[in-house]
Amino acid sequence: MAESGTTRRRLGPLLGTLCLALSFCLPSTSTAAEPCKHLIVTGNPEYPPYLWRDPSDESRLIGANADLMQLVAKELGITVEMRYGGPWGRVQEEVRAGRADMIAGAFFTLPRLEYMDYFYPPFRDTRSVIWTRESQRIKYSKWADLSGLQGVTVINNSFGEDFDRFAKASLKITTVPSLEQALKILQSARADYLIYEEDPGLAYVAKLGIGGLRTVSPSISNESLFFTMSHKSACNSGEMRGRLSRVIYQLHKQAVMNKLVATNLQLWRQQSSK
Numbered sequence: 001m002a003e004s005g006t007t008r009r010r011l012g013p014l015l016g017t018l019c020l021a022l023s024f025c026l027p028s029t030s031t032a033a034e035p036c037k038h039l040i041v042t043g044n045p046e047y048p049p050y051l052w053r054d055p056s057d058e059s060r061l062i063g064a065n066a067d068l069m070q071l072v073a074k075e076l077g078i079t080v081e082m083r084y085g086g087p088w089g090r091v092q093e094e095v096r097a098g099r100a101d102m103i104a105g106a107f108f109t110l111p112r113l114e115y116m117d118y119f120y121p122p123f124r125d126t127r128s129v130i131w132t133r134e135s136q137r138i139k140y141s142k143w144a145d146l147s148g149l150q151g152v153t154v155i156n157n158s159f160g161e162d163f164d165r166f167a168k169a170s171l172k173i174t175t176v177p178s179l180e181q182a183l184k185i186l187q188s189a190r191a192d193y194l195i196y197e198e199d200p201g202l203a204y205v206a207k208l209g210i211g212g213l214r215t216v217s218p219s220i221s222n223e224s225l226f227f228t229m230s231h232k233s234a235c236n237s238g239e240m241r242g243r244l245s246r247v248i249y250q251l252h253k254q255a256v257m258n259k260l261v262a263t264n265l266q267l268w269r270q271q272s273s274k
Helices: 002-025 064-076 088-097 161-170 179-187 198-208 238-253 256-272
Strands: 038-042 051-054 057-062 079-082 102-106 116-118 124-133 150-154 172-176 193-197 213-230
Touching: 038 064, 038 088, 051 064, 057 064, 057 079, 064 079, 064 102, 064 213, 064 238, 064 256, 088 102, 088 213, 102 116, 124 179, 124 198, 150 179, 161 213, 172 179, 179 193, 179 198, 179 213, 193 198, 198 213, 198 256, 213 238, 238 256
Parallel strands: 038 079, 038 102, 150 172, 150 193
Antiparallel strands: 051 057, 102 213, 116 213, 124 193, 124 213
16 A cells, blocks of 8 residues: 555656646637637639629629628628639639638539538539630530640639549640630630630620630530638538538528629629720
């Protein structure tokens, strides 16, 4: 018994020090994380009528996707900052690094799963198409018909997993930072075709006053737009993901996005005509 008591006396100070150290390392139930009350949301700034920079405040994004995100936030009782995060490629890096919480509109790709979560259901379906000059007749009915031609698109754009794999293996496509730059490259015959979504492409062609371009059928792909959240976002919890998904589902069932797209298409045209 004497030996046991001596051992306890020797271990006492050591155990006390160890417990003190662990108290700094282990999470405390009394200091639980505060619930998320604010989200920084970004997206593709060249994506009208879905998203574009506010002419009156270019640090802010407006459009149908931004309006939908605000409706989601209202239902959740939180606030949302629709922040311009740079060109589309940089936007994805902002979310990868956790400097922005969410993207308001992204296609599904496997590589993106490595740094952000997708919210189901998707809130909008889009068509990605081939753009060419009216003076250039491209015989296009399948992806393989683009082999041997020079394409252009916006950097870090995706047009669906299947097409992305095919394009990487079989097509010659240059990527540039902006849609405006890509359209001008096509117009000046430095590329044979441009790949981009139909609605934003039409909106930019009208704004820039670019003539002599047309789209070719069939579409390259028909993809869905999703809200996504960075793995590094402080708001990315199971509870928040569940709440977001539930509200997105409810708004999707109400077909809210159809009205928002129509309203923002009119707003884009008004701003472009000034």
